[in-house]
Amino acid sequence: MFLKMKRILPFLLLAVILSSCSEYQKVLKNEDVKAKYDLAEKFYDEGDFKRANRLLEQIAPKYIGKPQGERVMFFFADSYFQTKDYNMAGYQFERFLKSYPKSDKAAEAGFLGAKSYYKLSPKYSLDQTDTDKALIKLQNFINTYSDSEYLVEANIMAKELTTKIERKEYEIAKQFHKIGEFDFTFLTPAVKAFDNFVSDNPGSVYHEDALYYKFDSATNLAFNSFDHLKNERLNKAKSAYNAFKKQFPESKYLKDANKTLEKIEKELQNYSK
Structure with missing residues (x-):
């Protein structure tokens, strides 16, 4: 019985993956914004940030000014961060903070935005323009959110870049x-x-x-x-x-x-x- 299940399991997993891909392609191509929102949230929660990002990119403009807009915009920025597209992550987190400066996610967005620029800092022997920019972002975060749970890590990163x-x-x-x-x-x-x-x-x-x-x-x-x-x-x-x-x-x-x-x-x- 165990050997039989062992043989069947890979096929079941493949079927699930194919089904998921089929659903993703279907939702990606249609105009149902709510369906895209729900699937993007599902992918995001599951850690499939690449597919979540693709869906969020399509629907983010549709949610500007709406109650879910704050949530969509944060997920959108974070999906870039999670897929290591730090240029876009930094830019999108800045947009989020400009749009929702009083958000409960503001401190986290400020930290992840600064960390995005930190990730772009090259080794010391290269041009340090990105390092200077990252230091400014980190210092702004430290000054603005002095009681944040991310403060210790922000200070460590700032010290590393200064060095x-x-x-x-x-x-x-x-x-x-x-x-x-x-x-x-x-x-x-x-x-x-x-x-x-x-x-x-x-x-x-x-x-x-x-x-x-x-x-x-x-x-x-x-x-x-x-x-x-x-x-x-x-x-x-x-x-x-x-x-x-x-x-x-x-x-x-x-x-x-x-x-x-x-x-x-x-x-x-x-x-x-």
Whole structure:
């Protein structure tokens, strides 16, 4: 009996699937808005967001201004999110909030809309325009819905995106530093880039690294300068060391920094004589 049922079960499942497909195609092609609404809700509840989205796309304009409009519009936006079409999800959630700013779903829509833009953020080495946009959306959500159940996750995402942008800026400065090892003309922009990074991102996870490499770049610049510039630049490098050590007295870079400082001090003695 069990073996017989085991053989029959796949055919039953296939029949159900075919029936569902047939019903979907039939409703999709007819003009019965209520039938489309009911089937879209059924698909949505079952997690079949792709087919739900297709039906909701057809009926959403029909429900503008109607009691079910709020529900349809939220499902429509969320079906995009669930199918990972984050561009459309972000856009539709924005439309939902403009249409229903006092909705019980407003906080959730605001969060999912911001999260849609978060999902579009590329890796740090690429252009960060979408990351900047996502941060604005997340910050707006955090400011608007400060007591939301989604607040913790929103803050985590905002911190992640902030760190990504910081890394982008840090890596640009680091690239100047690296090229400066072979082309000394890049050392001045390296020092400037690290200086700007430290000023703009005082709480960054890359703060220690930036201070150290600013010192290292300033030192290399000083030692490779013309004689009439060397004394001033050596003192600037020494100041960079002092700022670094003051903030990170137990830094992982301190041993190397101390050795470099000894060379600076020794060179400065020549000028004091």
